[in-house]
Amino acid sequence: MSTARRSAPRTTTPSPEAGVAATAPRVTKRGLERRDRILEVAAEMFLAHGYDGVSIDDIVKVVGGSKTNVYSHFGGKEGLFAAVVEEMCGDFLDGLQGMEATDPDPAAGLRAIGRALVAVLLEARHVAFQRLVIAESGRFPAMARAWFEAGPQRARAVIARCIAFHQQAGRLRPADPARMATRFHDMIVTNGLYQALLGTPPAAQEREAAIDEAVATLLHGHAA
Amino acid sequence: MSTARRSAPRTTTPSPEAGVAATAPRVTKRGLERRDRILEVAAEMFLAHGYDGVSIDDIVKVVGGSKTNVYSHFGGKEGLFAAVVEEMCGDFLDGLQGMEATDPDPAAGLRAIGRALVAVLLEARHVAFQRLVIAESGRFPAMARAWFEAGPQRARAVIARCIAFHQQAGRLRPADPARMATRFHDMIVTNGLYQALLGTPPAAQEREAAIDEAVATLLHGHAA
C-alpha cells in the first residue's frame, strides 16, 4: 500500500501486549546520525541509478552497518524511498522563497526570479531528481503529488506574488496572477529541463535568452 | 554499450566462415507478423509497467511462442525496448503534421493547433509513453534524443510554420518563429502534462482555458 509512512517503522518486535503503546522507540544521537547517513547515501544512489537500479544491499555496502537497521528505520525499500524523496522535495527551492519584488520594472523582477529558478532546476542533482520522481510517479502517486506541491507549485507561487505586486501598482493588467505565473513558469523552465534530461543542458547564454524572451512575451506579446 | 541496434540481431549461429555474409536471415510474412505482434504486446506492457516492471517471460506468456524467438528478432531486452520506443515515437503526432494556417486570425490558427496537440498529448497512452521515455532517458540516451525530435520538436515545427505565416502577412512582429513556437508550445503543454502524470488530467474546460490564455499571452502580453 505504501501509505504507512509514519505509522510503524519498528516492525521487528510486534509489541507483546498490543494496547499500552508498547514502549516508544528509543531515540538517540547515534541513531539519528545513522538514520541520516542511510538517507543521504540512499538519496545519492537512487538519484544516480533509479529505484530499481539500487538494491538495499548496495546501499548497506556503502553506508556500512547492516541491512536489519535499514529495515528497522524505514520498514522496507519503499519506505526508504519515500523518506528519501520527501526529504529532498523541499531542498531545491528554499533559496527562492524569500525573493521580494521591489524593483518598479516588472521585467527586472521577473528576470531575477527566472534566473534564480532556472539556475537551481538545471543543476545535475535536480535534473536527476526530476527524472526519478517522474519515473516513479506511477508506483508512488502520493510522492509525486507531494513533489508537485513542493516544487513547481511553490515556484509558481513566488512568481505569482511578483505578478500581483505589479498588478496592484497598475503596471500589469488585472488577471489571475496564479494562472499567469503558470504560463510564465512553463515558458521559462520546460525547454531547458527537457534539454537537461536529454543530457545536453543549455548554455548560460541560451538560458538568459530564453528567460528574456519569456519576459518579453508575458509583458508585450508578439502581435503587430 | 547498447549501440548495436541494427547490426547483428541473429546471434544464435555465429556463421561458420565469417566472410561470405553467412546466409541472410529469411524474411517471411509469418515472421514479420510474429515480430509485429511481439512489438505490439511489449509496447503495451512497457507502457503499463515500465522497463524493469516487465520481464521477457511476461511478454512471451502473452504473445505466445517462445523466448528464443524474441531473442532472435531483437537480440535481447534492450533491443526489444529500443525497437518498441522507436516505433511509437512517430505515432502520436501524425495527425498534426498536415495542419495548415489559412485563417487570417492568428488566434484562431494557434488555438486550433493547440487544441489538437493537447488532445493527443493528454491521452493516457501518451502520458504513459512520456513517463516511460523520461524514466529511461538515463539508460537509453539515444532513444530519448530520438523521442525529443519526433515529439516536442515536431510539434513546435508545426507551430512555427503557423507563426511564420502570420509574420509574413504582417500580423505578427518579426522574430524567430522557432523560438516563439517553443514558448507557446511549453505554455500549452507543460502544466496539463504534469497534471496528467500525477494522475489528475485537466478537464476539457480547463484545457481550453489554458490554451486561450497562452494564445492571448503570446499575442498581446499582460502589460498595462
Next chain:
DNA sequence: AATATACCATACCGGATGGTATTAAAAGAG
C-alpha cells in the same frame, strides 16, 4: 552494574530475472 534496546554481521529463503541450450515441430524454398 544490570537491563533493555539499538546496532552489526552474516547466513538464509523463496522467488524472479536475463539469457542459453536442446530438441522437436512447422513452414518456406528448390
Next chain:
DNA sequence: CTCTTTTAATACCATCCGGTATGGTATATT
C-alpha cells in the same frame, strides 16, 4: 518431396532481489 531455416516448448543456469532469522556487540537508561 526434401532440405534448410524459423519457431516452439521447455528445461536450465547463474545471479540477484527483498526480506527474515539469528546470534552477538555496543550503548543508554535505571
